[in-house]
Amino acid sequence: MSTKSTAERILDAALQLVSEKGYTAATTKAIADLAGVNEVTIFRHFGNKRGILKAIIEQFSYFPLLQEEINKNVTWELETDLLNFSVKHFNFLMSIKDFVMIGFKEAMQFPEINEEIANIPLHIKNELIHYLQEMHERGKIREIDFEAAALSLIAVNFGHFISRARLGTIVSDMPTEILLKTSISIFSRGLAP
Amino acid sequence: MSTKSTAERILDAALQLVSEKGYTAATTKAIADLAGVNEVTIFRHFGNKRGILKAIIEQFSYFPLLQEEINKNVTWELETDLLNFSVKHFNFLMSIKDFVMIGFKEAMQFPEINEEIANIPLHIKNELIHYLQEMHERGKIREIDFEAAALSLIAVNFGHFISRARLGTIVSDMPTEILLKTSISIFSRGLAP
């Protein structure tokens, strides 16, 4: 027996199926079967099918951003800090992978998802800009467009994440750690004065 | 009147609708309406609904990769070449944006799409590795893991592409040119000896 509540099991099943097949193709019957509950139970809990997705979106909108986590452990040593951020960012994206995938598939039917997902890079961008500015003032990085630099770093991490999450090792079987490490090595050297 | 053939109009409509809503939610009736043809015409041309997607996939599998284009205009001046590549790569992705989006949504139902899409970074990676090796031999870049470096560059471009294609200017309204230029500035400086 699962220790999770009925509602949780339904949400888990829906998250999985919708992220795999998309909202329309994930039928309420299939969700009920995977959750191990009767189909009517879904409607008693969430009213209608959209209600399931709304609950999932709410669940993730309270998801703790990695924001605070990033600011911890700042050493003001460029490569160390950036690698630390990069690994955390990557792992964070992996932890909400299914939700990100739903975001890709259901942006039209559920615009709220897109907003929720867009918030992530937006917040991270601002944190990074702050960090880079401070580092510049400390004379540790050269004069550069901080926003563009922040966006670049986010883009690398996101690119690696998508590649791994969607294509696995087809493009490269290189361990993620080495990939991130090399990326950050290049990136931090590119920022150095 | 459109100058395109009936089959082409159907494929265009299907590409648009499936990339927006996903395969299941894009009904044959909606595709027919958008294409301005009768629903039966779809089945006469493509047999069944899957036939439409198969035709779309075939269409894109003959799509000229940007591979040859990249090798043109090589100046063996690092930043110039990488920026040139980056812009071409980005524009290429934008030109097949709808197809990429379908790839994200229908990987489960149509595994062929994923293979087709994975081929793109795979080919580009090999081209880039070659270029970086040659540049290393010419003493223009430092000793580094060339595969990881190539993957990093591809990841940045892909990240920027996804950000623009999916989120528009929500994350940043910075012009794409400046974004790419700064990214390449950092990246090429990070590779320099």
Place this chain on the structure above:
DNA sequence: CTAGCATGTAAGTAATTACTTGCATGAAAG
């Protein structure tokens, strides 16, 4: 023990969807 609450079961309904068939029409080609 009992009252309430969550869930299962059974049955059904209205709408939608992919797909078929038969026939009419109009344009192009021989």
Place this chain on the structure above:
DNA sequence: CTTTCATGCAAGTAATTACTTACATGCTAG
């Protein structure tokens, strides 16, 4: 002019889907 071919139109079908209603069952709290 006539045949052929692509398409439109009308009607229908079997399956699926989201969702409802009514009733039975079992667990838990008072």
